[in-house]
Amino acid sequence: MNPPSRRDLLRAGAVTSAAVLCPSPAAASPPPPADCAPPLGPVRVLPDDPRYADLVRRGNRRFVGRPDEVRVVGSTDQVVSAVQDAVRTGRRVAVRGGGHCFEGFVDDPAVRMVIDLSGLTEVYHDPRGHGFAVEAGATLGEAYRRLFFGWGVTLPGGSCPGVGVGGHVAGGGYGRLSRVHGLVVDHLYAVEVVVVDRGGTARAVVATREPTDPHRDLWWAHTGGGGGNFGVVTRYWFRSLPTPPARLLDFTVTWPWAGMDERGFHRLAGNFGRWCARHSGPDSRARHLYAELILSRPQAGGHTLSGQVPHGSRHLFDELLVALGDGLDVTPTVSAQTLPWLAATLGGENDDGKGWRLKVKSAFHRAALSDRQLHAAYRHLTRTDTDLPAGSVSLNTYGGAINAVPPAATAATHRSASMVLFYLAGWADPAADSRHLAWIREFYRDMYADTGGIPPDGAYVNYPDVDLRTASRPWSELYYGPNYPRLQQVKARWDPRDVFHHDLSVRPPGR
Numbered sequence: 001m002n003p004p005s006r007r008d009l010l011r012a013g014a015v016t017s018a019a020v021l022c023p024s025p026a027a028a029s030p031p032p033p034a035d036c037a038p039p040l041g042p043v044r045v046l047p048d049d050p051r052y053a054d055l056v057r058r059g060n061r062r063f064v065g066r067p068d069e070v071r072v073v074g075s076t077d078q079v080v081s082a083v084q085d086a087v088r089t090g091r092r093v094a095v096r097g098g099g100h101c102f103e104g105f106v107d108d109p110a111v112r113m114v115i116d117l118s119g120l121t122e123v124y125h126d127p128r129g130h131g132f133a134v135e136a137g138a139t140l141g142e143a144y145r146r147l148f149f150g151w152g153v154t155l156p157g158g159s160c161p162g163v164g165v166g167g168h169v170a171g172g173g174y175g176r177l178s179r180v181h182g183l184v185v186d187h188l189y190a191v192e193v194v195v196v197d198r199g200g201t202a203r204a205v206v207a208t209r210e211p212t213d214p215h216r217d218l219w220w221a222h223t224g225g226g227g228g229n230f231g232v233v234t235r236y237w238f239r240s241l242p243t244p245p246a247r248l249l250d251f252t253v254t255w256p257w258a259g260m261d262e263r264g265f266h267r268l269a270g271n272f273g274r275w276c277a278r279h280s281g282p283d284s285r286a287r288h289l290y291a292e293l294i295l296s297r298p299q300a301g302g303h304t305l306s307g308q309v310p311h312g313s314r315h316l317f318d319e320l321l322v323a324l325g326d327g328l329d330v331t332p333t334v335s336a337q338t339l340p341w342l343a344a345t346l347g348g349e350n351d352d353g354k355g356w357r358l359k360v361k362s363a364f365h366r367a368a369l370s371d372r373q374l375h376a377a378y379r380h381l382t383r384t385d386t387d388l389p390a391g392s393v394s395l396n397t398y399g400g401a402i403n404a405v406p407p408a409a410t411a412a413t414h415r416s417a418s419m420v421l422f423y424l425a426g427w428a429d430p431a432a433d434s435r436h437l438a439w440i441r442e443f444y445r446d447m448y449a450d451t452g453g454i455p456p457d458g459a460y461v462n463y464p465d466v467d468l469r470t471a472s473r474p475w476s477e478l479y480y481g482p483n484y485p486r487l488q489q490v491k492a493r494w495d496p497r498d499v500f501h502h503d504l505s506v507r508p509p510g511r
């Protein structure tokens with residue numbers, strides 16, 4: 001089995017047709033259309049049920065849940081009932097959207113009931129005027145296809161079609177269109193959440209960004225506060241969604257490891273970082289270009305740049321290639337093809353890392369990597385004392401329209417980065433866990449040795465890393481910066497019993 005690269009992981013995922021389900025008739029939801037089919041569920045799946053193994057499995061094989069029950073739901077009412085049951089019987093509950101979490105939050109052995117949103121996948125235009133409604137069990141691929149074919153618009157979200165809207169949006173959501181159109185949450189108008197009050201009663205609440213909305217703080221917490229913190233999101237509403245380019249140039253450039261010495265490695269990665277730093281302003285004309293440079297271990301064969309520009313903007317790609325080649329003696333292979341937007345977005349591959357054990361870490365960067373960091377990256381990628389099958393760090397373009405938003409306007413606070421780095425270790429053998437985890441931990445620690453082993457510009461909550469619990473700065477600062485106390489206030493108000501928690505969840509004030 002070939003190890004999954006970052007590109008494999010991001011581009012992968014089969015896209016299945018969304019079942020056409022009614023909007024929930026819950027009090028907080030819009031009324032269902034008259035000709036609607038009844039919703040799926042609720043279905044109680046117990047451990048001896050043939051469906052159980054599929055429902056507790058996820059892309060990252062390091063984690064497999066063992067809940068007493070998985071409740072498959074298809075309406076807001078059903079979510080309210082499931083949450084109420086869990087609270088009444090004193091069982092810890094967690095919600096599964098697309099199942100793409102990189103940590104074991106949903107699979108924690110203490111979780112006794114998992115609410116699975118597989119029946120909440122509808123995407124429609126809300127007649128009440130809230131905009132486009134996307135139910136939280138839909139995958140990004142389902143949302144992209146429905147929004148595009150239905151209305152010619154899209155979410156500027158992540159590049160893996162199998163990722164769930166449920167967790168992705170709550171954590172901010174960035175993707176190939178974010179440098180032009182911002183994060184997904186920059187378009188979030190409203191959210192419906194099933195919450196539990198101090199008395200233990202579950203109910204659905206709609207919170208909007210309207211300044212006069214008394215629930216506005218709950219909306220704000222879902223603009224980057226992260227999943228599994230405040231309640232179960234049943235749907236998101238978006239207004240002013242962008243139109244994607246009709247066609248785009250999808251490119252892949254590979255610099256072979258053969259002939260790539262440390263000096264060449266420094267040039268390539270350093271040139272990319274400098275290009276990003278020059279072009280991360282909100283008005284940069286290069287904001288139309290998205291790219292990720294995957295620096296891999298030698299057994300991968302080379303370092304790969306992949307990305308896209310709108311059709312007609314090839315010059316941006318050509319300029320990037322010239323910038324990356326500055327002072328570099330290694331000749332890359334270049335392939336580029338023009339594709340319709342949706343075909344390029346959904347991709348042709350079908351592998352979201354299933355079968356691999358994964359550990360990831362992240363870091364925002366305002367500036368290019370320093371020489372010391374480049375040296376550390378080269379050293380760890382070329383280490384010969386490890387048999388890690390897949391190890392890489394991916395440098396992704398960031399900024400552009402993302403950086404036009406003030407850091408406190410949304411819970412997603414990182415609004416001045418030029419890159420987000422994604423560190424990945426992937427392997428198959430459970431017996432190798434500790435040594436491969438050690439590799440990525442040492443790599444990350446050395447990259448940020450000057451700042452106590454942690455990235456000074458913060459980390460991305462949608463790439464959660466439980467190792468940060470023992471970091472030299474509180475993990476909450478890295479993920480949320482100065483927005484964390486405000487998130488704690490929201491927690492106190494909307495989840496006073498801390499029903500929804502996991503290893504990196506927002507803590508009630510004072511904890």
Ligand SMILES: Cc1cc2nc3c(=O)[nH]c(=O)nc-3n(C[C@H](O)[C@H](O)[C@H](O)COP(=O)(O)OP(=O)(O)OC[C@H]3O[C@@H](n4cnc5c(N)ncnc54)[C@H](O)[C@@H]3O)c2cc1C
Nearest residue numbers: 097098099100101158159160164166167168174227228233
């Ligand atoms: C292959 C791959 C590619 C990725 N690419 C990108 C990318 O390009 N850009 C990017 O920004 N991120 C990306 N991510 C990260 C992704 O956005 C997060 O992992 C996200 O949290 C996944 O959401 P999910 O619903 O699929 O996961 P789940 O595992 O179902 O949930 C993740 C967390 O959110 C909670 N949650 C899920 N649904 C809800 C809900 N309805 N209400 C409340 N809490 C909920 C869960 O309880 C859990 O704590 C990628 C991840 C993977 C595995």
